[in-house]
Amino acid sequence: MPIFEPLGNQHWRPTALAAGPFAGLQGGAVAGLLTAEVEAQAGSRNWGAAVAASAWFLRPTPMGDLRTELSVMVEGGRVSVVDNTLYVDGDDKPCATVRVTLSRQRAVELPELPDRGSETHDPARFSVRTRKAAHGKPWFMDAMEARQGEDAAWFHLNHPVIEGAGPLSRVLGPADWTHGIARPLENVVADPNPNVTVQLLRPPVGAWIGVRPQTRWLPGTGLGIGSGTLLDTEGEIGRVSMSVVLVPFPKPAPAGS
Template sequence: MSPIFEPLGSPNRWRPSALAGGPFAGLQGGAVASLLTAEVEALAAVRNWGTAVSATAWFLRPTPMTDLRTQLSVVSEGGRVSVIDNTLWPDGEDQPCATVRLTLSRERAVEVPGSGDHASEPVDPLQFPLRSPHAVHGRSWFMDAMEARASDDAAWFRLHHPITEGAGPLAGVLGPADWTHGIARPFQNVVADPNPNLTVQLFRPPVGAWVGVRAQTRWRPAAGIGTGSGVLLDVNGEIGRVSMSVILVPFPKAEPASQTAPAQG
């Protein structure tokens, strides 16, 4: 399968496919965060940064469907922990659209008596009903790049297209995790709920292609804000956590029947 972001001729230049699209205008935030994270993970082995254990993304403004450029910055390069920023701009523009800060750690075993991984019964997400949500604009979008299924207590996602060639484990988790705030929405078809940020923390990489989210959401309509959070899973159990802020935005009011709807661009 072709990657969702294709590298252009020069370093740190990318072209998104239609599968990077969001439900409204521009790119899906989870796709953007995944791209920025994948770039850092690709350098981790070369720079001896270790494993990416946490990523926090800030979505500063909508990212347009156009050629993109990125720039990495080393915040801290330590003996055990390193912190790396990666920022994205539309090519030819000065105002950034998104930035991600990754924490990476070199693994080092610590003996703790009585500790150990607690195995759970493996889950087969293929037994759960298939979900195929569509974007309001009717075009291809990021959800089309993955298979989605739902159990009684979790939503399951499996990417069928890589974010980039050689993307690392954390990059593969961020896309599914970005749907957390929409999985357990307290009200349906009332407001839009974009998330201006996204934080994912892993204590182990997922086994296999499936990523599950056991989500919770809390909304405060009187202030127009909320949160989304959840436990992240693979087929063998828990792998980490996700959280984000939510901004509640009213849907546009329907035009009266007597008025002519404006042309859509």
């Protein structure tokens, strides 16, 4: 079952598996949908492979019927750039937008490069990591199996974002968790990311996506960053980065108020 059901003509209905931990949809699900639509057109438009996506989450996306609007910024030659924006159906105020960079591959002769060494992984040997949403209902994490390794978290997406989703859109969901995997503090503040950028060195092999994360928070500013190396079972496939905005948890109301 896909995470978003097609309604035709760039209209979509999110399933419960698209939900975030609080209100609205998970950013990784939203970015995956917008990128998947671009990847779906890449073959017929001769854009090449999607090598990078930058998403901005402009406001919470509610659980309801949605529409997307695709705009080609640059087309032709070696590189194409395509924007895709998400709206609530019947509303002209955007919820999120993504800019996807695509490139046609071309053989290039290079001098011998340094050997980075081989790196193989077996995520199945690590323990399963489960996490419930604050609302107690199904959410995006339920669409995947998560396991915690020594220095990386591993995700196996069990449901496609949409039918026929491409490699980059498949990576965005796991990558969106980067800033939360290596949080400096737990249960102190919420740390939403208003954006996320993923760059792929190559498409992932197999279904497992790993994130080797780093997170930094700057005291006194309410700001931070998250970044990480993206992996599959055969080694490095790319990088992810995002800004982080720290939001204090609401203080409980005094007793008797």
